[in-house]
Amino acid sequence: MELLKAESVDKKFINHIALDNVNVSIPENSIYGLLGPNGAGKTTLIRIINRITAPDKGKILLRGKALLAEDVQKIGYLPEERGLYRKMKVGEQALYLAQLKGLSKRDALTRLKYWFEKFEIQPWWDKKVEELSKGMAQKVQFITTILHEPELLIFDEPFSGFDPINANMLKEEILELKRKGATIIFSTHNMGSVEELCDHITLINKSKNILEGQIDDIRQEYKSNVYEVSFNGEMEKLEKSLNQHYEIIDKTKSNGNHAVRIKLLHQTNENELLSLIIPSVEILSFHEVIPSMNDIFIKVVNEHKSN
Amino acid sequence: MNKIKLIISREYLTRVKKKSFLVMTILGPILFAAMMVVPAWLASMEDTEIKHIAVVDSSGIFMNKIPDTDYIKFKYLENTSVKQVRKNFAASDYYAVLQILPSITYEPSAVHLYSKKQPSFSVKSHIASSMEKELKNRKLRAHGIDDEVLKSIKSDVDIRTIQWTDDGGIKESSTEVAMVVGYISGFLIYFFIFLFGAQVMRGVIEEKTNRIVEIIISSAKPFQLMMGKIIGIALVGLTQFILWIVLTTAIIAGAKTAFFPELGTKNAQEVVVQDLFEQQNNMAQVEQLQPQDMDKITSIFNSIKSIDFGVMFGSFIFFFLGGYLLYGSLFAAIGSAVDNETDTQQFMLPITIPLILGIFVMMNVVQNPESPIAFWFSIIPLTSPIVMMVRIPFGVPYWEIALSMALLVLTFIGSVWMAGKIYRTGILMYGKKVNYKELWKWLKYKS
Numbered sequence: 001m002e003l004l005k006a007e008s009v010d011k012k013f014i015n016h017i018a019l020d021n022v023n024v025s026i027p028e029n030s031i032y033g034l035l036g037p038n039g040a041g042k043t044t045l046i047r048i049i050n051r052i053t054a055p056d057k058g059k060i061l062l063r064g065k066a067l068l069a070e071d072v073q074k075i076g077y078l079p080e081e082r083g084l085y086r087k088m089k090v091g092e093q094a095l096y097l098a099q100l101k102g103l104s105k106r107d108a109l110t111r112l113k114y115w116f117e118k119f120e121i122q123p124w125w126d127k128k129v130e131e132l133s134k135g136m137a138q139k140v141q142f143i144t145t146i147l148h149e150p151e152l153l154i155f156d157e158p159f160s161g162f163d164p165i166n167a168n169m170l171k172e173e174i175l176e177l178k179r180k181g182a183t184i185i186f187s188t189h190n191m192g193s194v195e196e197l198c199d200h201i202t203l204i205n206k207s208k209n210i211l212e213g214q215i216d217d218i219r220q221e222y223k224s225n226v227y228e229v230s231f232n233g234e235m236e237k238l239e240k241s242l243n244q245h246y247e248i249i250d251k252t253k254s255n256g257n258h259a260v261r262i263k264l265l266h267q268t269n270e271n272e273l274l275s276l277i278i279p280s281v282e283i284l285s286f287h288e289v290i291p292s293m294n295d296i297f298i299k300v301v302n303e304h305k306s307n
Numbered sequence: 308m309n310k311i312k313l314i315i316s317r318e319y320l321t322r323v324k325k326k327s328f329l330v331m332t333i334l335g336p337i338l339f340a341a342m343m344v345v346p347a348w349l350a351s352m353e354d355t356e357i358k359h360i361a362v363v364d365s366s367g368i369f370m371n372k373i374p375d376t377d378y379i380k381f382k383y384l385e386n387t388s389v390k391q392v393r394k395n396f397a398a399s400d401y402y403a404v405l406q407i408l409p410s411i412t413y414e415p416s417a418v419h420l421y422s423k424k425q426p427s428f429s430v431k432s433h434i435a436s437s438m439e440k441e442l443k444n445r446k447l448r449a450h451g452i453d454d455e456v457l458k459s460i461k462s463d464v465d466i467r468t469i470q471w472t473d474d475g476g477i478k479e480s481s482t483e484v485a486m487v488v489g490y491i492s493g494f495l496i497y498f499f500i501f502l503f504g505a506q507v508m509r510g511v512i513e514e515k516t517n518r519i520v521e522i523i524i525s526s527a528k529p530f531q532l533m534m535g536k537i538i539g540i541a542l543v544g545l546t547q548f549i550l551w552i553v554l555t556t557a558i559i560a561g562a563k564t565a566f567f568p569e570l571g572t573k574n575a576q577e578v579v580v581q582d583l584f585e586q587q588n589n590m591a592q593v594e595q596l597q598p599q600d601m602d603k604i605t606s607i608f609n610s611i612k613s614i615d616f617g618v619m620f621g622s623f624i625f626f627f628l629g630g631y632l633l634y635g636s637l638f639a640a641i642g643s644a645v646d647n648e649t650d651t652q653q654f655m656l657p658i659t660i661p662l663i664l665g666i667f668v669m670m671n672v673v674q675n676p677e678s679p680i681a682f683w684f685s686i687i688p689l690t691s692p693i694v695m696m697v698r699i700p701f702g703v704p705y706w707e708i709a710l711s712m713a714l715l716v717l718t719f720i721g722s723v724w725m726a727g728k729i730y731r732t733g734i735l736m737y738g739k740k741v742n743y744k745e746l747w748k749w750l751k752y753k754s
Contacts, residue, residue: 047521052524053735079522081518081521082518083517083522084519085321085513085514086517087321096313097523099313100310100314100523
């Protein structure tokens with residue numbers, strides 16, 4: 001069952017079309033990657049979901065019902081361009097933002113205490129934001145985003161500005177939120193973290209979504225019959241054992257072992273390949289190459305461009 | 308509704324807690340009080356040293372004719388010349404030497420006052436007025452008017468203005484007092500609109516450059532954020548205003564007991580008015596309070612009482628809020644359209660012009676509060692907060708006030724609505740040079 005659905009959403013600005021008939025459906029309790037090159041329309045879509053801007057056409061449904069103004073309480077949003085009031089104290093500011101999301105002052109205080117302890121930032125409570133480093137401020141922003149325990153969380157480039165240790169902590173928190181039942185929309189350019197975190201993705205390019213689905217399905221779909229063999233022995237022997245149904249696309253050598261990527265062209269399969277090469281070399285490993293999200297991203301965007 | 312309250316309280320509290328607010332709150336009244344008390348104090352500190360002035364009158368007209376005052380004594384020297392006096396001047400205790408040449412009857416500049424230091428204004432004006440009077444009397448006598456007639460035609464005119472009220476009563480009024488009260492209220496409104504309107508603008512720009520705005524409008528509507536800010540800052544303005552009034556009164560009361568103990572039980576306002584009155588009349592010399600001065604002061608108090616301070620205060624608050632809301636929303640729209648304060652110039656001009664025009668018209672209105680200019684500028688909403696406040700102390704028909712207020716309310720509703728539309732689009736717009744054409748497009752956006 002999907003938590004949120006965008007149905008044929010259009011949004012036009014003065015000189016360009018930001019979204020053109022975009023359809024997105026976000027399954028409950030999943031991490032949903034919103035991918036796309038810069039300026040593709042991701043932020044516009046996120047703003048529409050947050051009711052910051054309204055679509056020209058189309059509907060946003062939350063659990064099958066039109067999204068209402070009150071529903072913003074159920075959403076937590078960490079924008080890409082984010083900041084805090086510089087002259088305000090950290091604690092006061094967190095309290096203010098939490099209350100704006102509908103928490104009572106008392107609830108907000110207890111929850112903030114919990115999170116400040118968890119992130120070990122209690123000493124910052126009375127500091128002004130301008131005294132914090134960027135990474136520190138990001139932590140505070142993360143806390144204020146999730147404090148009201150929304151069912152839908154939207155993170156736009158959440159890892160920018162974090163060092164690897166804090167980025168990892170953040171990743172753990174995001175996974176923890178998912179375990180607790182939240183649905184997460186995750187917009188990023190970092191394909192590594194997409195593979196790590198996301199269950200579903202959609203790829204938006206030039207205001208259209210051109211690819212949508214479960215990440216594993218997509219990667220399966222985009223594999224191109226390439227196998228990687230690593231072996232002990234001589235490269236020439238292996239090459240000689242192959243016939244015209246195979247094409248070597250990549251050769252590497254490390255620690256005395258060879259690795260080769262072989263594309264199966266047609267009228268053949270991996271078993272036949274194995275039977276051909278087994279007599280010539282000592283095989284160490286054999287597996288199908290599944291394309292990375294990075295490769296898929298580049299491929300799909302380039303194909304879309306040429307169309 | 309809850310959210311707008313939250314926003315208002317944040318805007319209010321963060322500003323009121325600032326050090327600059329505290330400084331302004333304390334410095335403001337000190338400056339105001341200083342403006343009012345210091346001239347009076349200086350006047351009362353006028354040196355009580357007795358000045359002797361030697362008169363060398365070669366015209367022979369002014370012998371014993373220039374009257375002594377408490378602090379200026381004249382000594383008429385005969386059979387001597389300025390040259391001789393100068394020789395002994397250092398040894399004498401003369402403050403100055405007055406030389407009158409025979410040609411004084413037809414040549415105004417035939418009088419010279421020699422001294423070591425620049426003679427004081429009061430000395431100079433006393434001599435000039437006494438001599439003018441004497442010359443005039445002489446000329447009248449020469450035309451055959453005798454001293455009896457001269458005495459009998461010497462007359463003073465001090466107009467007391469009394470207004471007939473609608474209920475058949477009378478009240479004493481004073482044009483000078485009305486002018487002063489009008490000026491002060493007009494300037495305060497102008498000052499407050501600029502000061503706090505600019506704060507709205509700066510607040511909006513701050514949120515935009517801090518990039519917190521997107522976080523907030525994912526929780527509250529842009530309109531709530533804008534109105535919350537405008538109202539919060541209005542409350543800051545009112546707080547400041549009330550604190551100023553309270554503190555100024557306290558400081559003046561304190562200063563009064565310190566510097567004017569002779570005024571005894573009279574309240575602080577009286578000192579202020581006395582001082583203002585004297586400035587109005589260009590009378591620098593406050594000696595002891597003469598009986599007729601006291602009379603004048605009582606008359607001023609009567610006329611101060613004649614100004615309906617209930618109406619004044621009420622309309623001040625109304626026109627301040629109305630004018631502030633009108634301009635504050637425009638300031639907010641400007642703030643949302645730019646990325647930093649330096650880009651505001653082109654949009655500030657159209658806002659500044661009507662305000663400054665209001666101040667110019669104000670100068671004219673105090674001279675003639677019933678003129679067509681006064682009427683129209685106190686009705687047109689962009690200038691009415693300033694101009695109407697200047698007119699009210701002179702008495703304005705209620706229907707005019709009502710019309711002006713109604714138009715102001717309509718206009719600020721319109722401007723808030725318009726600003727809301729620009730604001731909504733502007734706060735999310737970065738790195739774009741915005742011009743009027745662009746703003747017009749934003750206005751037409753559907754929400």
